[in-house]
Amino acid sequence: MSDTEIKKGLAGVVVDETAISKVNPETNSLLYRGYPVQELAATQPFEAVAYLLWHGELPSAGQLAEFEQRERSLRSLDPRTLQLLDAMPADAHPMDLVRTAVSQLGAFDGTLHEANGWTDRTLDLGRAEYLFAQLPTIVAAVQRRRRGLPLIAPRDDLDYSRNFLWMTFGELPSDAAVDVFRVSLVLYAEHSFNASTFTARVIASTTSDMYSAVVGAVGALKGPLHGGANEAVMHVLEEIGRAENVVPWLDAAIAEKRKIMGFGHRVYKHGDSRVPTMHAALQVLLEESGRRDLADLYAVLEAEFVARKGIYPNLDYPSGPAYHLLGFDTEIFTPIFVAARVTGWTAHIMEQSASNALIRPLSAYNGAEERHVP
Ligand SMILES: CC(=O)SCCNC(=O)CCNC(=O)[C@H](O)C(C)(C)COP(=O)(O)OP(=O)(O)OC[C@H]1O[C@@H](n2cnc3c(N)ncnc32)[C@H](O)[C@@H]1OP(=O)(O)O
Numbered sequence: 001m002s003d004t005e006i007k008k009g010l011a012g013v014v015v016d017e018t019a020i021s022k023v024n025p026e027t028n029s030l031l032y033r034g035y036p037v038q039e040l041a042a043t044q045p046f047e048a049v050a051y052l053l054w055h056g057e058l059p060s061a062g063q064l065a066e067f068e069q070r071e072r073s074l075r076s077l078d079p080r081t082l083q084l085l086d087a088m089p090a091d092a093h094p095m096d097l098v099r100t101a102v103s104q105l106g107a108f109d110g111t112l113h114e115a116n117g118w119t120d121r122t123l124d125l126g127r128a129e130y131l132f133a134q135l136p137t138i139v140a141a142v143q144r145r146r147r148g149l150p151l152i153a154p155r156d157d158l159d160y161s162r163n164f165l166w167m168t169f170g171e172l173p174s175d176a177a178v179d180v181f182r183v184s185l186v187l188y189a190e191h192s193f194n195a196s197t198f199t200a201r202v203i204a205s206t207t208s209d210m211y212s213a214v215v216g217a218v219g220a221l222k223g224p225l226h227g228g229a230n231e232a233v234m235h236v237l238e239e240i241g242r243a244e245n246v247v248p249w250l251d252a253a254i255a256e257k258r259k260i261m262g263f264g265h266r267v268y269k270h271g272d273s274r275v276p277t278m279h280a281a282l283q284v285l286l287e288e289s290g291r292r293d294l295a296d297l298y299a300v301l302e303a304e305f306v307a308r309k310g311i312y313p314n315l316d317y318p319s320g321p322a323y324h325l326l327g328f329d330t331e332i333f334t335p336i337f338v339a340a341r342v343t344g345w346t347a348h349i350m351e352q353s354a355s356n357a358l359i360r361p362l363s364a365y366n367g368a369e370e371r372h373v374p
């Protein structure tokens with residue numbers, strides 16, 4: 001065993017610089033390219049936030065219009081992507097379908113850059129825009145296929161958030177509900193060196209391609225300790241059932257040393273900077289739906305867990321029930337996170353590539369002493 005100090009899980013280790021976002025647990029703040037995420041969530045379309053993450057500046061009106069037009073032109077799926085989804089087992093997890101579809105897009109890349117006129121300089125930016133435009137169509141197709149419903153083609157008269165909901169449900173909710181969805185996407189877009197983004201950067205650091213890096217990131221996000229927690233939150237709320245059951249359920253869960261999904265964070269130890277904004281957004285849906293039961297359950301679980309453990313909710317805690325109230329299946333929550341986070345992932349892949357060093361840490365060997373085959 002070496003005496004090298006080991007930081008399990010790289011906790012507290014600074015591995016590189018980034019100009020994309022700043023997570024500050026002391027001030028409980030999150031900046032995207034210098035802008036507080038709360039301000040972006042209050043004022044910006046999701047398309048403008050994607051542009052900001054990639055380019056470092058918010059778009060002018062003209063730049064935004066140009067990007068929106070391009071994004072709308074890239075939404076339709078290649079028929080081979082639909083064939084791929086159809087060929088998957090009906091009980092496959094939606095994250096497996098999304099991961100596989102992104103991988104397939106990587107195999108189309110050769111033909112794509114010719115068709116889209118991507119020059120070398122803009123190649124990865126073109127890929128990022130393409131993934132951004134394709135993912136909602138993929139996620140909506142997966143959701144409709146799960147329900148045995150015919151797929152709905154994208155509409156180029158609708159913005160990103162509306163079109164996403166339209167393709168999923170074939171109708172639009174109230175403007176207030178659309179806005180909740182937009183806010184959730186803005187909040188989910190980026191969070192420095194979280195596990196999935198770091199995975200993407202490791203893959204990019206080998207000078208592999210953007211699709212491979214995003215496929216790896218999707219795999220990392222699927223885990224319930226990371227993005228999969230928004231789905232797990234809903235399972236927990238369903239398992240508890242009603243506010244009256246929280247105390248006995250929590251007693252048992254704590255005694256069994258269960259992790260309570262949607263609570264805790266590697267970086268924030270006094271609450272997640274994004275939760276108050278998403279909490280307010282969730283309240284809109286709780287009021288609109290009249291789901292007093294869910295509102296009570298949500299509030300009591302939070303209050304009881306914080307009181308007992310001093311561990312606060314993370315963004316997945318309000319997002320899970322918000323996506324439920326918007327009408328998505330629970331298994332679709334993490335794929336929505338993918339569609340949002342692909343903005344941050346691709347920004348980090350481009351940042352890594354622009355100033356690359358192969359990511360290859362050391363390990364301390366603790367196996368058998370040298371020995372020889374008898
Ligand atoms: C978008 C996102 O990815 S946000 C994160 C989403 N993930 C979740 O919600 C899953 C539940 N949360 C967790 O598992 C953890 O809080 C993590 C993985 C997010 C962060 O974990 P770490 O920084 O590694 O802290 P760690 O897991 O060591 O927790 C420290 C202590 O708090 C406890 N703890 C932390 N979170 C929880 C939780 N949600 N439920 C119960 N106990 C918890 C741990 O058991 C540990 O206790 P111990 O010291 O007695 O062993």
Ligand SMILES: O=C([O-])CC(=O)C(=O)O
Pocket residue numbers: 188190191193194195226265266267314315
């Ligand atoms: O930062 C993290 O470790 C996880 C997280 O909240 C995110 O990726 O949004």
